[in-house]
Amino acid sequence: MLPIAQELSRRLEGEVHFDAYTRALYSTDASIYRIDPLGVAFPRHTADLAAIVALAAQERVPLLARGAGTSLAGQCVGRALVLDCSRHMDQILEINPEERWVRVQPGVVLDRLNAALRPHGLLFGPDVATSNRACLGGMVGNNSSGARSRVFGVTADCVLELQVLLADGSLTTLAPVSVAEAARRAQGSGLEASLYREVPRLLREHGAEIRRRYPPLQRNVSGYALHTAEAALTERDTLDLTRLVCGSEGTLAIVTEAKLALVPRPRHIALGVVAFGDLLAALEATVALLETGPSAIELVDRLILDLAKTSKEYSRERLPVSGDPDALLLVEYHGDTPADVAAALDRLEAVVRRSFPGAECVRAVDPAMQADIWKVRKAGVGLLLGMKSDRKPIAFVEDTAVPPERLPEYVRRFREVVQRHGTTAGYYGHAAVGCLHLRPLIDIGHPEDVARMQAIAADVADLVREFGGAMTGEHGDGLARSLWLERMYGPELLGAFRALKRLFDPQDILNPGKIVDAPPMDANLRPHGARPLKIQTHLSFEREGGLLRAVTQCSGVGICRKHEGVMCPSFVATGDERHSTRGRANALRAVLAGELPPEMLTGEELHQALQLCLACKGCKTECPSNVDMAKLKVEYLAHYYARHGTPLCAALLGRIDLLSRLGSLTAPLANPLLQSRPVRALLQRLLGVDARRTLPAFAGRTLRQRFASRKNGRAGEIDPPTPSNSGGLPGVDAARTHSPVVALFADTFTNHNAPDVGEAAIAVLERLGYRVLLPKRPCCGRAALSQGLVERARRLARANLERLWPYVEAGIPIVGLEPSCVATVLDEYLDLLEDPRAEQLARSLLLLEEFLLRERDAGRLDGVFRPRPEPVWLHGHCHQKALTGTAPAVAALRLVPELEVHLIDAGCCGMAGAFGYVHYDLSMAVGEDRLFPAIRALPPEALLVAEGISCRQQIAHGTGRQALHLAELLRDSLSPRGEPGG
Secondary structure, three states: OOOHHHHHHHHOOOOOOOOOOHHHHHOOOOOOOOOOOEEEEEEEOHHHHHHHHHHHHHOOOOOEEOOOOOOOOOOOOOOOEEEEEEOOOEEEEEEOOOOOOHHHHHHHHOOHHHHHHHHHOOEEOOOOOOOOOEHHHHHHHHOOEHHHHHHHHOOOHEEEEEEEEEEOOOOOEOOEHHHHHHHOOOOOOOHHHHHHHHHHHHHHHHHHHHHOOOOOOOOOOOOOOHHHHHHHHHHHHHHHOOHOOOOOOOOOEEEEEEEEEEOOOOOOOEEEEEEEEOHHHHHHHHHHHHHHOEEEEEEHHHHHHHHHHHOOOOEEEEOOOOOOOOOEEEEEEEEEEEEHHHHHHHHHHHHHHHHHOOOEEEEEOOOOHHHHHHHHHOOHHHHHHHHOOOEOOOOOOOEEEHHHHHHHHHHHHHHHHHHHHOEEEEEEEEHHOOOEEEEEEEOOOHHHHHHHHHHHHHHHHHHHHHHOOOOOOOOOOOOHHHHHHHHHHHHHHHHHHHHHHHHHOOOEEEEEOOOOOOOOOOHHHHHHOOOOOOOOOOOOOOOOOOHHHHOOOOOOHHHHHOOOOOHHHHHHHHOOOHOOHHHHHHHHHHOOOOOOOOOHHHHHHHHHHHHHHOOOOHHHHHHHOOOOHHHHHHHHHHHHHHHOOOOHHHHHHHOOHHHHHHHHHHHHHHHHHHHHHHHHHHHHHHHHOOOOOOOOOOOOOOOHHHHHHHHOOOOOOOOOOOOOOOOOOOOOOHHHHHEEEEEEEOHHHHHOOOHHHHHHHHHHHHHHHOEOOOOOOOOOOHHHHHHHOOOHHHHHHHHHHHHHHHHHHOOOEEOOOOOHHHHHHHHHHHHHOOHHHHHHHHHEEEHHHHHHHHHHOOOOOOOEEEEOOOOOEOOOHHHHHHHOOHHHHHHHHHHOOOOOEEEEOOOOOOOOOHHHHHHHHHHHHHHHHHHHHHHOOOOOOOEEEEHHHHHHHHHHHHOOOOOOOOHHHHHOOOOOOEOOOO
């Protein structure tokens, strides 16, 4: 533990941790590097930061300021005390729309800032691909830019003032000042005075070499920005120390506040998507298209396009081009009127027709279509790093920049380098400004590939210099590129960098080893020192290539820190890295890879982190690397209980089917008892079920009982179906499409808690002319899996497969109502059962909305539903979003004529089955993030639809509003019999 640890704990209002678990979470970023930090501090305010820096200066403890940890070159890892400013120092302090500036703390996320600025018609110009989690402090440290830097500039162009802590702990504000004012400030004896005295001298001393060696590029963050500071000094008689701090990667000062210039939000935006059969042709077109006045030209290559097609999340974002292009250019235009952007698209099409007749050009003027297209582009790095292979397109020469007019020839030569070294690469990025992200495929766990990486980097460094470019246009030097600075700038300027570092940081305590005095680029690679832990898994990880690979699929890009979509509800509610998908994956990786002691696998720290995962499956879909933390949680709990025993609460909740059966049998007694305060208090004391949570009522007559009574005493258990009793259809495919027989997959919750939903579904299916069967089958095993009871879930899965297989063989479609139970069959059964029939069962099971859309496509829904000219709001279940998205449910609701369907913009409701009963406060915090406020804002008479029973319970508990199942709304919308289609 650090010598200042106790003093820090005493002085700080924020938290500070030195345990191995927390340090492991902060040992990586989105780069290929791993270094254990000394500790991690979470300052609450500037006074906390000042105390930390003062103590660190006194004891010469290295410090590393960190935001979202999305850096690609290793800037955010180091043997230092990490200062995570994203948890508490995330306030927008002041917005001045009249003067167009904002003042923020370093932990403010870019998208959140721009959302706050939207009502004022303003935005912060630099728009990085990681905007949904990138922190403004990190953007200053990296001098970030993004796709539209051609019109909005880079972060340094937008910085008006920086409040910073210098390396001695002194707090000051940096802003451009006149030479005379700089001379006045230089009169003191402290560190700040020495900067105003010595920095101008350094800039003048090296001015000629600065002007000779820095390439005339907008996109260049290699080394310190001496060129922009020198230009301000000599051309405008201004000393601007902010220009040096921007892009310094936290090596010169620690930013505590930033005053940033804003720009008007574009009134109208249009996007042209141009598809090429050849990558180099796309780059040749870039040069010609710059003449059309675009705000951005982005390149996406075949590798990313192919990876997007295999991703559940991004395959849904349909790119509006035909065929199988080798590359796309996304060409964006801004304008004051629709006519302006339409004219720009006309210019684009004219250039493409004239000079590139083989290319396809598609207009995207609809904002939703544009958002879908940009979503794929922004996911580029995550998609690449999510490749399921040992060789991955890694970041080490991925950020070179050259003059745009030289880009085609540069990429051709880059290809030759990569091919000469026996590998390939992915190509994407900011073609308009000559900054492409070129990622060779390398396996950093293989010594030969590490040598290959170094050789490629050396060749590329020479190539960049030949083309008058920069080794990094926006991603920074970090651990990956700092060693190439002397080759780029020469020994004199490298000496100037070292001198500047000493001026700002005499003791070398601010993020040491970055930009100057960096270690070799092959030091501290992620697999360094790892000894993989061999364990027998309870689930199959064959699809992922093994348990360790399932965990190391996490690339560290941190999309799980976003505040949109589903992933990751526990992080959204807590702001704690431990409770993000990345944090959990990092912790699991550290144990499984042998970086932490094996006993930590079943230790309390990891248990707490995994226990608070809601198993929403958002990461399985929304993470470009498709990390399946819900599955990893099940596997983890099975190991934890094998070591510590299964707690009573998990044992009971994992047998909810048996409890539900008992509850329905004793419903008149059970329901009032479960609502009584003494019983709820007892349940909290014995089982941990929070007494504040309303427990669901049991139905006195289950769905199966109701079904039996309406079917002349038959309980729906039929003889194994054959072509003769499934409608006389000879084949499975024909039966699935045309059979008048359908099987209802009645889950435990529908059967015992919400039989009205099951009856509604039966009414809809029968109106369509189907004879509904209700197979007698056990619980699907969802509850058992969620509690880590894998062997019980496996037995239930096997029993369900045997019970349902005759229906599959007969080609009878099986329709489910509860998304989580359907997800269990479609997803988890493949990992529970080594039986090829499980895949066929998964293909035969449909959610109700999917089945109805099949019927629509077959022309069998005409006139079934009556017009309902009223609005309805749909909340999608997390597993529903992971499986099919909400589009099928929206489309099914729109089968009702004139129904106005709205999708509630919210992620997880926070209930997550049994989770909300045990972790009440976190569950409610998740609901309060977006869902509850959105529902409270609706008119009191608004119709709500939610297919998940947990979602309906949470909505009722948190807002007092009752939501219908989709089946209930459709049942209530059936046209009266006797009308056309009725």
